[in-house]
Amino acid sequence: MSQKYYLEAATPLGKKIHTTKSYWNYIVNRKHPEIKNQKHKAIETLTNPDTIKQSQVDEKVFLYYQKITDKYFCIVAKHLDVNGYIVTAYITKKLAKGKIIWQSQAKLSYSRQKRYNFFTNPV
Numbered sequence: 001m002s003q004k005y006y007l008e009a010a011t012p013l014g015k016k017i018h019t020t021k022s023y024w025n026y027i028v029n030r031k032h033p034e035i036k037n038q039k040h041k042a043i044e045t046l047t048n049p050d051t052i053k054q055s056q057v058d059e060k061v062f063l064y065y066q067k068i069t070d071k072y073f074c075i076v077a078k079h080l081d082v083n084g085y086i087v088t089a090y091i092t093k094k095l096a097k098g099k100i101i102w103q104s105q106a107k108l109s110y111s112r113q114k115r116y117n118f119f120t121n122p123v
Helices: 021-031 039-047 105-120
Strands: 007-010 016-019 051-054 061-068 071-079 083-092 099-103
Touching: 007 039, 016 021, 021 083, 039 061, 039 071, 039 083, 061 083
Parallel strands: 016 083
Antiparallel strands: 007 016, 051 061, 051 099, 061 071, 071 083
């Protein structure tokens, strides 16, 4: 990790996303205190998301989701050329609308299994 950034992680899309300590503190102290002490979860969400969606409003903004119990940890990041930066982070009950850009293999396998079970054993 660069000494200049407090949080930096490589994503499955090949982007290196970062933020400074002062901006991370702004997010966790002012905007979304529910994610205080969750730096490790933010890094994990960027490096190993369940789903990545593209914003409907800004094509350079991507939402990285990782399931946590019945909710999702979400990192919103703006992509530049090979790098990007964190816009915000929060916990949510559902995924935002937008185009799915990437899904983990585990999530895809589970979706295929559910679809297979439905067609072979309809309720």
